Amino acid sequence: MEAEAAAAEPPQQKSQSEQQNDARIAIIELANMISVPMSLHAVVVLKIPDAIWQSGSNTPISASRILSLLPCSASASASNLQRLLRLLSSHGVFLEHLLDGERRYSLTDVGKTLVTDQDGLSYGAYVLQHHQDALVRSWPLVHEAVLDPTVAPFVKANGISAYSYYGERSEMNELMQKSMTGVSVPFMRAMMDGYVKGFDGVDRLVDVGGSSGACLKMIMERYPHVREGINFDLPEVVAKAPNIPGVTHVGGDMFKSIPSGDAIFMKWILTTWTDDECKVIMKNSYDALPEKGRLIACDPVLPEETDSSHRTRALLAGDIFVMTIYRAQGKHRTEEEFRQLGLSVGFTGFRAIYLDHFYTVLEFQK
Structure with a gap:
């Protein structure tokens, strides 16, 4: 009965200070929203979705492993790629897996739309x-x-x-x-x-x-x-x-x-x-x-x-x-x-x- 009573209680309203904090973080997110399409552009240019997909295995792999599958120079930055992957994971393009202290990434259904198909097409x-x-x-x-x-x-x-x-x-x-x-x-x-x-x-x-x-x-x-x-x-x-x-x-x-x-x-x-x-x-x-x-x-x-x-x-x-x-x-x-x-x-x-x-x-x- 106590649990039912607790469940019936209306959610507590946020304080004015919490509401202001929510508003400020929301406008900061909107002001920086250009980072999302530009990061998406970057991973398409780099062919990251195809590298992760690997003919359908979609096995979670690290940023450094992704770079090893691409024709890029030894100076390419795995840490900078990981920053892009983390942002796009927060928007549902990739799925982040924390395995043995390492961040690894696979494709969500959204990310799969960027994989090149047998006809050479994708989004x-x-x-x-x-x-x-x-x-x-x-x-x-x-x-x-x-x-x-x-x-x-x-x-x-x-x-x-x-x-x-x-x-x-x-x-x-x-x-x-x-x-x-x-x-x-x-x-x-x-x-x-x-x-x-x-x-x-x-x-x-x-x-x-x-x-x-x-x-x-x-x-x-x-x-x-x-x-x-x-x-x-x-x-x-x-x-x-x-x-x-x-x-x-x-x-x-x-x-x-x-x-x-x-x-x-x-x-x-x-x-x-x-x-x-x-x-x-x-x-x-x-x-x-x-x-x-x-x-x-x-x-x-x-x-x-x-x-x-x-x-x-x-x-x-x-x-x-x-x-x-x-x-x-x-x-x-x-x-x-x-x-x-x-x-x-x-x-x-x-x-x-x-x-x-x-x-x-x-x-x-x-």
């Missing part, structure tokens, strides 16, 4: 793509997006838009493509497993902003009844696209017109444009579809209410990334905001299918 490229010099230069100017929303901070830092900047630098463009593929492939697999009937009745499928045509290839391999794929992107993009059986690469401008199809697919397109620009893209999609045709858009969808979950934080952080790097008025949207965009251009049916914590499948029916 590592996504990490590296976000932290290139031109992008990092943009972040001290985030406040400019508030003061002048007509120009993205990236443009103010680098003189041209991010897309133009990538286009002029092949190594950056290649990294972005690898980054997008590394993120897209797991999502596409989840989508095709969960969106089972989404492509029913589709003979001709148009992928807007399809880049290399990799997503079309995956869809057509899973759904043989999709016999014709149109990979629609900028002329300079599709000019470099590989030959894929059943896929025609078409260059053009989605703000002018979109090729006709039984369904139109687009992934992470709407989020980088303003509402008015989205309406143009969606109206062109509407015009390219037959009656009962579907626009299938895959975009991040913000929750209506703000909380501290990993999902909400990732979506809100992604929203600020779009604002900073691509368009100061481009944005992630809520489900209702997407619904209203669809209605405004004539789509009468709408549903959101949540198959992934970051991307949501948004189906607009004509």
Whole structure:
């Protein structure tokens, strides 16, 4: 009975001094938060996850042992590597084991996303793509997006838009493509497993902003009844696209017109444009579809209410990334905001299918 009474007692409130201490340590953590992505960048550059993974053994090993598996000089610092590993362990990327007085590290499920798979893909490229010099230069100017929303901070830092900047630098463009593929492939697999009937009745499928045509290839391999794929992107993009059986690469401008199809697919397109620009893209999609045709858009969808979950934080952080790097008025949207965009251009049916914590499948029916 005493134990039950003790359990029923409300937790004691912290003193004002304890609350102030909590507040001060919280703001210090936030002010130093740049250490986390930069440390993550460092371990990806050094290929630490692959060194620990060792073809699946994931045996806890020390920082010095990790360095012995890498092509680095004898002067490389195991103690400095351990400092990175400790910080990232506190954020759930690595698991720290204290064995015989030595710190050793293995990969958590989060860390495993950075391991290179049999196709040469991982989320590592996504990490590296976000932290290139031109992008990092943009972040001290985030406040400019508030003061002048007509120009993205990236443009103010680098003189041209991010897309133009990538286009002029092949190594950056290649990294972005690898980054997008590394993120897209797991999502596409989840989508095709969960969106089972989404492509029913589709003979001709148009992928807007399809880049290399990799997503079309995956869809057509899973759904043989999709016999014709149109990979629609900028002329300079599709000019470099590989030959894929059943896929025609078409260059053009989605703000002018979109090729006709039984369904139109687009992934992470709407989020980088303003509402008015989205309406143009969606109206062109509407015009390219037959009656009962579907626009299938895959975009991040913000929750209506703000909380501290990993999902909400990732979506809100992604929203600020779009604002900073691509368009100061481009944005992630809520489900209702997407619904209203669809209605405004004539789509009468709408549903959101949540198959992934970051991307949501948004189906607009004509």
